[in-house]
Amino acid sequence: PTEIQALTIPEVLKSEGQHILCAAETGSGKTLAYLLPIINKIKVQEMKVPLLNRPRAIVLLPSRELVEQVLSVSKHMCHFAKFRPIAITSHKNRQFVRKTLLMPTDLVVATPAGLLDYIKNKHISLSETRYLVIDEADTMFCKGFDKDVTSIIKQIKASNVTQNNRPYQIIVVTATLPKTVNELLSKELPFMKRITSYSLHKSLPNLSHNFIDLKIFNYNKYEATIQTLKAHSESASTMIFCNKKKTAEHLEKYLYSKNFPAIGLYGDIDDRTTKLESFRNQESHAKILVCTDIASRGVDTTFVNHVILFDFPTTIVDFLHRVGRTARAGKRGKATYFVTKKDR
Template sequence: MTLPVALSGTDVIGQAKTGTGKTLGFGLPLLERVTVPADVEAGRATPEQLTDAPQALVVVPTRELCTQVTNDLLTAGKVRNVRVLAIYGGRAYEPQVEALKKGVDIIVGTPGRLLDLAGQKKLDLSHIRSLVLDEADEMLDLGFLPDVERIMNYLPPKRQTMLFSATMPGAVIGLARRYMTQPTHIRAVSEDGEGATVANTTQHVFRAHNMDKPELVSRILQAEGRGLAMIFCRTKRTAADIAEQLEKRGFASGAVHGDLGQGAREQALRAFRNGKVDVLVCTDVAARGIDVEGVTHVINYQTPEDEKTFLHRVGRTGRAGKKGIAVTLVDWDDIPRWQLINKALQLEFHDPVETYSTSPHLYELMNIPAGTKGILPRAERTRAGLDAENVEDLGETGGRGGRGGRDGGRDSRDGGRDGGRDGGRGSRDGGRDRDGGRDG
């Protein structure tokens, strides 16, 4: 639905469920509309129209999403030889500046690092013909709106602007009114009607006791036919703790949260994609747009903040037409919060069933073999594990002890105030990571 409108150069507001292919909805028109040497050879453009300055800009809220969108665009742009560069905080400036000097066609970046490089005149945004704001609602949640507006001031007034978002709060619509000209609003609704989650994801909601959750999760992870699994926690401390507990129980697990350096976050995601690790424990930083093939189970270890977060977490499975299973564990004191989410999404789990790791209905619903205990038998420990995946040296900025760049943490939802105490006052960069509040 997006392609014909976007290819004609019209402004677009795209709205669709998570997991329905928004990246290529804006990616293909960008790749098609940049001028590259192949166009000159084919006679579609003159040599004067070629430039080494970026011609398209995609702004994303998190670093994980930044690398993923970049890889998707590189894959799709291979034939036309389109140069795509990821620009985000938490890693060294020099390689990014070098790549910009060599010439780039499309830039995918997080707001803080983009502003840093544009402010230092290392990034020339005066040739941008197309701007995409991906996951615009999330940028608002993270307080990125002023940064996004400042980036827009660097861009030529005459350009195509595309805005993609799963939900459309008022502020996003306000942004669209200010910066877009007669945009076409495309809202994709699937055949399964207006359901907020994808229909081929089976939902299970259990009332579980906090002390029993690690045991319960360990048994669910031994369900028959389980592929990769993602476990979502609200706080960084819980995520780190659960990843460690699961490892002790014999599972190949990794973690992604704001207290980890960028290298460690990327190592865990890579190991998960490559299948060296089959359980990824994360905070909501990984709930937006992360697309890994073969995720069969999503477990909400802690009830999410709100229904939007719930949709994004659950949307990591059941993608692109595959089936998925989503399990939500609701603590006693989280029942009121869960009931609000349940009502907002019109689900039928108002009073979740009280469930323990030994409950017969758990084994039956989740397809867990009888007699399964909370420790993975040695014979089944076949994955290489997190240590088999190398950690890249990214020349990390900010965070521990460094005074680095502006954007290390603002673009990851879950870091807590970790810029303050351990990043040194000079880095505005550990900061506004959202779920640290409690434990940061």
């Protein structure tokens, strides 16, 4: 197990009513740190009570890509411990999801808005839910999800109170721990046990940093990008982060014009999951992903060798998530930063 897994799994297993904060750097194995003990608990409970068509565990994530990713990990675990996971997002086929929820369901992986919609329309009940995971908490509590997440926490609390104060467990998972998240956790879950890795908020040990003063390129970021890519191995997978959709869109077209096939991931494009899968495909001709922060959180990028910050992010949280797309799971990676006059 990784450091955070060794610290978190025993704590989740030994207590039913202890809420837990799991905070560790990107790529440290946090998903398995909460999924493994929760599934174990579900299987133990299964010996005592019959299967129900109500979820016993819920995992909340900020985007449908992350929902599908965690669902995929859950399905791999089904080969070793039989349980039934299902994904709920606002983009999922509603008829299919409603039909699936009529069958025994152990784990629901969902976006907050998607879950609340199904609760509101009485397609899903929280009466048997004893485990709630709030993953990517630095996003969930800071970027417009906080009201929905707080509503779900209150409903989980109320549901278990009506069941003779049945113990329940909330696990908050994050790669950064900004002040806003700390304040909200102190308010909503004041007695939670905090587990943090040694490397939290520290530079990844296998990550090298390369700062390029754009003065040598007459402050032309596009030319600097081309030269940086040329200096890198053709087989390397590179993510290039921009602050704005318009910039990312323009950069993607520019790279194509210079014979650098790239995949764009930004804004509200409908085929985001397909684009990510294409980028992950090691046989793909496009080894470059031009993106905004939509691709900076939670996405499995263990194969990425190089991250370029075309634009500097506006917060330290976004910075840590961007550079955390490489040097994951013990592998080596490189981060390149373009330094303009205003970045000095």
